[in-house]
Amino acid sequence: MRFPNKINRFNESVISKFSVVLSVLEQGEMTVLELYNTVNESTGDVGDFLEILDCLYALGQIEYNAETRLLHYVSRN
Amino acid sequence: MLVEIRCDEFISYGKKRPPIELHPGLNTVLGSETGSNSIGKSTFLMIVDFAFGGDDYVLKSTDVQTQVGAHIIQFAFEFNGERYFFSRETINHTFVYRCDADYNPMSEMKIDDFRNFLLEHYEIDLPLISFRGIVGRHFRIYGRENLDEKKPLHNAKQETDKAAITSLMKLFDKYASVDSLEKAYKKRKNEKDAYNKAQVFHFIPKINKRELMQNERRISELKAELAVIQEVSGDQIMGLDSEQAQVIADLKQKLTNAKRQRSRLTSQLRAIENDLQFDNPRLESNFQELLRFFPGTNLKRIEDIEQFHHQLATVLNSEFEEAKQRLASLISLAAEEIADLEQEIKSSGLTPKISRSILEDYSAKKGEIRILEKENEAYIKKEELKEIAKSMEDRLNALMEEQIGFLQSMINVKMDRINDYVYSGEKKPPVLTIKKPNSYTFLTPDDTGTGTSYKGLVVFDLSVMQLTVLPALVHDSVILKQIGDEPLEKIMELYNQSSKQVFIALDKKGSYPERTQILLEQSMVLHLTDDGNELFGRSWNTK
Numbered sequence A: 001m002r003f004p005n006k007i008n009r010f011n012e013s014v015i016s017k018f019s020v021v022l023s024v025l026e027q028g029e030m031t032v033l034e035l036y037n038t039v040n041e042s043t044g045d046v047g048d049f050l051e052i053l054d055c056l057y058a059l060g061q062i063e064y065n066a067e068t069r070l071l072h073y074v075s076r077n
Numbered sequence B: 001m002l003v004e005i006r007c008d009e010f011i012s013y014g015k016k017r018p019p020i021e022l023h024p025g026l027n028t029v030l031g032s033e034t035g036s037n038s039i040g041k042s043t044f045l046m047i048v049d050f051a052f053g054g055d056d057y058v059l060k061s062t063d064v065q066t067q068v069g070a071h072i073i074q075f076a077f078e079f080n081g082e083r084y085f086f087s088r089e090t091i092n093h094t095f096v097y098r099c100d101a102d103y104n105p106m107s108e109m110k111i112d113d114f115r116n117f118l119l120e121h122y123e124i125d126l127p128l129i130s131f132r133g134i135v136g137r138h139f140r141i142y143g144r145e146n147l148d149e150k151k152p153l154h155n156a157k158q159e160t161d162k163a164a165i166t167s168l169m170k171l172f173d174k175y176a177s178v179d180s181l182e183k184a185y186k187k188r189k190n191e192k193d194a195y196n197k198a199q200v201f202h203f204i205p206k207i208n209k210r211e212l213m214q215n216e217r218r219i220s221e222l223k224a225e226l227a228v229i230q231e232v233s234g235d236q237i238m239g240l241d242s243e244q245a246q247v248i249a250d251l252k253q254k255l256t257n258a259k260r261q262r263s264r265l266t267s268q269l270r271a272i273e274n275d276l277q278f279d280n281p282r283l284e285s286n287f288q289e290l291l292r293f294f295p296g297t298n299l300k301r302i303e304d305i306e307q308f309h310h311q312l313a314t315v316l317n318s319e320f321e322e323a324k325q326r327l328a329s330l331i332s333l334a335a336e337e338i339a340d341l342e343q344e345i346k347s348s349g350l351t352p353k354i355s356r357s358i359l360e361d362y363s364a365k366k367g368e369i370r371i372l373e374k375e376n377e378a379y380i381k382k383e384e385l386k387e388i389a390k391s392m393e394d395r396l397n398a399l400m401e402e403q404i405g406f407l408q409s410m411i412n413v414k415m416d417r418i419n420d421y422v423y424s425g426e427k428k429p430p431v432l433t434i435k436k437p438n439s440y441t442f443l444t445p446d447d448t449g450t451g452t453s454y455k456g457l458v459v460f461d462l463s464v465m466q467l468t469v470l471p472a473l474v475h476d477s478v479i480l481k482q483i484g485d486e487p488l489e490k491i492m493e494l495y496n497q498s499s500k501q502v503f504i505a506l507d508k509k510g511s512y513p514e515r516t517q518i519l520l521e522q523s524m525v526l527h528l529t530d531d532g533n534e535l536f537g538r539s540w541n542t543k
Helices: A015-026 A032-043 A046-058 B041-051 B062-068 B111-121 B131-138 B161-171 B176-200 B209-237 B242-275 B284-293 B302-347 B356-423 B450-467 B485-497 B514-523
Strands: A062-065 A070-073 B002-006 B026-030 B072-079 B082-089 B095-099 B105-110 B431-436 B439-443 B472-475 B501-506 B524-527
Touching: A015 A032, A015 A046, A015 A062, A015 A070, A032 A046, A032 B302, A046 A062, A046 B284, A046 B302, A062 B302, B002 B041, B026 B041, B026 B485, B026 B514, B041 B072, B041 B082, B041 B472, B041 B501, B072 B111, B082 B111, B095 B111, B105 B111, B111 B131, B131 B161, B131 B450, B131 B472, B161 B356, B161 B439, B176 B356, B209 B356, B242 B302, B242 B356, B284 B302, B356 B431, B356 B450, B356 B485, B439 B450, B450 B472, B450 B485, B485 B514, B514 B524
Parallel strands: B026 B501, B026 B524, B472 B501
Antiparallel strands: A062 A070, B002 B072, B072 B082, B082 B095, B095 B105, B431 B439
């Protein structure tokens, strides 16, 4: 998992991609594949993509509904 | 010749007129001493014309048709001692009835058949001309359109000079040789005109001489360029025409596209296969690191994160498996297409070594050459057609001029002779000048007087009658009364001497010199006056 440090520049890091994913999910819920197809140009391969989602989940920014199979953004209100 | 005309409507002083007997030479319809109008002189001449197959009696003498109503004209011709009796109805004038000697109709004939009967029995054997085409022009009766003394060849006002001249040539049998050449010329001209039209509508390319030269230069440039292509690509390309080269170029283009598609699909598949190999160990330390950037956040438990990860990875895995299969089948389709195209190119006999761009260039150049050559061929063909038509037209005009020259001198010599008789050699004759096949003048040099002009017209008709098969003449009083007494007397003599029939109308017998009076008296076939002795026994012009 790449974090910004001496070796990795910020925009190569996993953190720099958070906003890409969140800004898409802010618009509405999506399946994993839909989200991947929408953002994969910025996020890199599936491994990188899943890392970003794992992080956002760990931080409590997104949730996954196993029944509807939809990812959604956790609202702050 | 026409020997008799009768009609139940011809009335004199309340009684039916006896048949009007006609004879060779001069036949005179005499009017009154006071010169009364509208008593039927011209009408009778129109009826003579009707008996000779004309239609103007019905079409132009409309007052008669209105006042008298439908009626039947009965008439007889005599040829070689045999009489032929006919009747013709005004109401159904397109037919003539062949009759017995008592004018009982026996059979019906179409007017054209009747005209051909006259042609045959007058023993006229001229090609290309009808009976009416012969007599119609020389039956000059008030109400018809051939009274213009300056245009004696014309049958109608709107007729062109060319048509009038042509008709005269036919009567003099000077047209047959011209006709065959003219037909050939018209065929060529039509051919040329059709070609031009096709060019106007772009069915055939049209270029001018300057463009022809440009095309030729461009063709030699292109040929030089093709030679270079052949040099470069070896002999393989030779013998390919532009379409074949284009087909190959298209196949090659398709092949390129198919190959490009296949490699795109393959790389997608490879990417997915790579993607499916994800499953990095999720270290808790990794997530703890997040807190450095997002301090104070409640991180989820690592078990939850792993479950979350597992769920998403499972979903993606199955999705990617589908995509993988889809891609694999697309790739195999592309591979099939590639194999087909390669086979097709191979079977064209051209090895796929020559590049598509060379083939396309070759095809384009070949195609351009073909278009330019087509344009040039069209230009050359057009010029050829133009030249043929022109040379035939020149030959035709030369022949026309030659024939017209004969005709003109025959008529002018004859008119000179007749005019000398009429004026005892003291006055200039009328002169017919046919300047071109489509233009003529008729006049008496240095004398434009009315009487002279009408005398010229009469001299012209007499000349034509003497020179040709024209079987009869009709001159109405409107022409004759313009002519001076002395020339008229000589003209009367000429009419009278003619073996062919001449029909005239004239008034005021007493006002002419004695010799003329005697001739009029002798030749009179009908005498009309305005006191119940009009042609139909009455006049309809009084109030």
